[in-house]
Amino acid sequence: MKKIFWLIIIIAIGLIVLKIFTITPLGWKAKLNSPMGQKNQNIVTPSPIPALNMPKTFKFDGKTDLKQELNKVNPQVLDSDFE
Amino acid sequence: MKKILLLIFLIFLIPSKVFATNLDTINQKVCNRFEEDVSRLAAIMEQVRDRKGIKETRVAFGGIDDVIKSADYLITFAAEAIAYQRVQKFSSKQELKYSLEVLKSKVLKAKIGAGKVLE
Numbered sequence: 522m523k524k525i526f527w528l529i530i531i532i533a534i535g536l537i538v539l540k541i542f543t544i545t546p547l548g549w550k551a552k553l554n555s556p557m558g559q560k561n562q563n564i565v566t567p568s569p570i571p572a573l574n575m576p577k578t579f580k581f582d583g584k585t586d587l588k589q590e591l592n593k594v595n596p597q598v599l600d601s602d603f604e
Numbered sequence: 605m606k607k608i609l610l611l612i613f614l615i616f617l618i619p620s621k622v623f624a625t626n627l628d629t630i631n632q633k634v635c636n637r638f639e640e641d642v643s644r645l646a647a648i649m650e651q652v653r654d655r656k657g658i659k660e661t662r663v664a665f666g667g668i669d670d671v672i673k674s675a676d677y678l679i680t681f682a683a684e685a686i687a688y689q690r691v692q693k694f695s696s697k698q699e700l701k702y703s704l705e706v707l708k709s710k711v712l713k714a715k716i717g718a719g720k721v722l723e
Contacts, residue, residue, distance in 0.1 A: 576639040579647035583655065587648050588722055594641045596711040598704045602630055603697055 627694045634704050635690050638711050642683050645718045649675055652721055675717035682707075682714040 581590065652658075652672065689707050694700040 576636045576643060579644050581647050581651040583651075585651060587651060590644060590648055591715065591719055591722060594644055594711075594715045594718075596638050596641050596708045596715075598634060598701060598708055602634055603701065 627697065627700050631692070631694065631700060631704070632690060635686050635707075638707060639683070639686050641711055642679060642686060642714065645679050645714050646683075648718055649679060649721065669721075671717075671720050675714070675721045678710075678714040678717040682710045685710045 579590075581587070649672070656672075658669075658672065685707055689703060692703065694703065
């Protein structure tokens, strides 16, 4: 029983390794002109996901009270940040 | 014996990982706040240059005002310090707090520099 179990495991590992070598670009089918291999040329590069909680950016015009905006700049390290 | 050792290892490893993640989260949160401030200062300086009609980004043969140049430098310096702070790893709250206080002083210097321009 144990022998059959190990035989199945070995076959499964062998199949997985075979799939890796046939499908992925590291396999024997990868070509010099295309590092990804022909099968993978239609893969669309995913666009970067915007980071959560990105800091705000600002744009002012000629009517903005710049001194008031400057007063809004108040960098603080609060104790509540560490709770 | 092995199980006990593994248990002890897990008891010490997991909290330290969780703690490190928490410190990083705090670091990023405060850096985001400081970055907003620096972004506001940069927008103020951009508007000052627009209003004064300054288009040069480099000083050549006595080009732009020294006060504006100094403010721009301080704002850039603060922005770079924030970027550097983001990638740092801290092992204790005290270390992180000290580092953030130093960063706060840099942002405040940038604010003072921008304030001199508006005077």
